[in-house]
Amino acid sequence: MFICPRTRGPLSGLYSERAHFTYPTVDGVPILLPDPRSLVDRLQDPGQTFPDLTRLSVPDAVTPHLPPSMLGAPSGLGQWFTQLGEETPEAVVVSFGSRHAPPGPALDLGCGVGVLARRMVASGRMTWAMDIRADAVVTAKRLLTGQMNVALIPTHRQGTRRVKVPFKPILTDLAFCVGDATLPPFAPESFSWVDMGDVLDTYGESAPEAMVEATALVQHGGVLTVATGYGSLGAAGEGSPGPDEELLEAMTALGLVLVDQRDRVPWVSRDYDRSWRIRFSHCMAFRKN
Numbered sequence: 001m002f003i004c005p006r007t008r009g010p011l012s013g014l015y016s017e018r019a020h021f022t023y024p025t026v027d028g029v030p031i032l033l034p035d036p037r038s039l040v041d042r043l044q045d046p047g048q049t050f051p052d053l054t055r056l057s058v059p060d061a062v063t064p065h066l067p068p069s070m071l072g073a074p075s076g077l078g079q080w081f082t083q084l085g086e087e088t089p090e091a092v093v094v095s096f097g098s099r100h101a102p103p104g105p106a107l108d109l110g111c112g113v114g115v116l117a118r119r120m121v122a123s124g125r126m127t128w129a130m131d132i133r134a135d136a137v138v139t140a141k142r143l144l145t146g147q148m149n150v151a152l153i154p155t156h157r158q159g160t161r162r163v164k165v166p167f168k169p170i171l172t173d174l175a176f177c178v179g180d181a182t183l184p185p186f187a188p189e190s191f192s193w194v195d196m197g198d199v200l201d202t203y204g205e206s207a208p209e210a211m212v213e214a215t216a217l218v219q220h221g222g223v224l225t226v227a228t229g230y231g232s233l234g235a236a237g238e239g240s241p242g243p244d245e246e247l248l249e250a251m252t253a254l255g256l257v258l259v260d261q262r263d264r265v266p267w268v269s270r271d272y273d274r275s276w277r278i279r280f281s282h283c284m285a286f287r288k289n
């Protein structure tokens with residue numbers, strides 16, 4: 001399934017004949033970056049904690065997987081979260097993928113701790129989970145495949161609580177790799193469904209390049225799902241378009257057709273016992289005709 005991110009040629013196992021190079025692995029995860037050695041050298045530094053969750057933009061590995069109703073918020077906030085039930089941006093994009101993508105493999109691009117990948121497999125698809133951060137992919141793999149049964153979630157500054165991982169291990173139909181969305185280690189049209197998560201908030205300046213590459217990975221008739229969490233991207237000019245307008249314009253320019261969308265989907269994240277963030281995400285599904 002994988003190709004060489006340097007030459008775009010085939011790999012035999014993890015060996016690229018054209019590049020005369022064997023891609024390394026970390027914790028059984030292939031590092032399919034154009035220059036994987038610098039990452040491996042960094043990981044071999046005895047002073048390094050690996051995987052280092054503090055380097056990921058999530059408070060812990062487990063809570064990003066939980067619906068708002070399971071986050072244990074106090075009083076009125078908790079009641080509101082309970083009313084939201086299972087509604088999350090991930091649940092919405094998975095319903096889009098299940099409804100609009102033809103049968104076939106799925107890719108969680110920028111998988112973080114594997115929230116989408118877990119749901120993609122549960123929806124019955126062979127799934128690949130890829131992120132540029134080795135910490136994220138190794139954590140996702142350990143969490144989803146049952147190697148990590150217990151996780152620490154923050155309670156207050158420097159305080160944590162141990163929680164049992166609240167989902168069953170996934171033993172088949174799930175593969176992981178470290179890769180860069182702007183140089184993906186997959187051949188064009190490999191997937192019937194690709195999810196890019198909150199692309200504009202995540203990929204920064206490389207968002208346009210990542211969108212072009214992600215579109216190339218989708219088969220004709222397949223679906224690309226994206227969302228915007230309206231994260232803060234620094235100062236914006238007066239009257240500049242909203243992120244969803246920008247996304248719609250970019251996707252349309254790539255020849256994609258909007259087939260479904262849901263706006264103002266509550267995206268609740270828990271930092272610690274007394275800190276919550278609520279954003280309203282705009283989730284969209286695009287077809288590649």
Ligand SMILES: C[S@@+](CC[C@H](N)C(=O)[O-])C[C@H]1O[C@@H](n2cnc3c(N)ncnc32)[C@H](O)[C@@H]1O
Pocket residue numbers: 057064109110111112113114115116130131132133136179180181182196197198202203206210
């Ligand atoms: C906000 S997280 C989203 C994680 C996950 N998709 C979700 O919805 O929970 C964004 C992820 O994109 C990853 N990322 C950023 N730039 C990337 C790139 N060029 N290639 C692959 N992943 C990238 C980050 O490392 C991070 O884990």
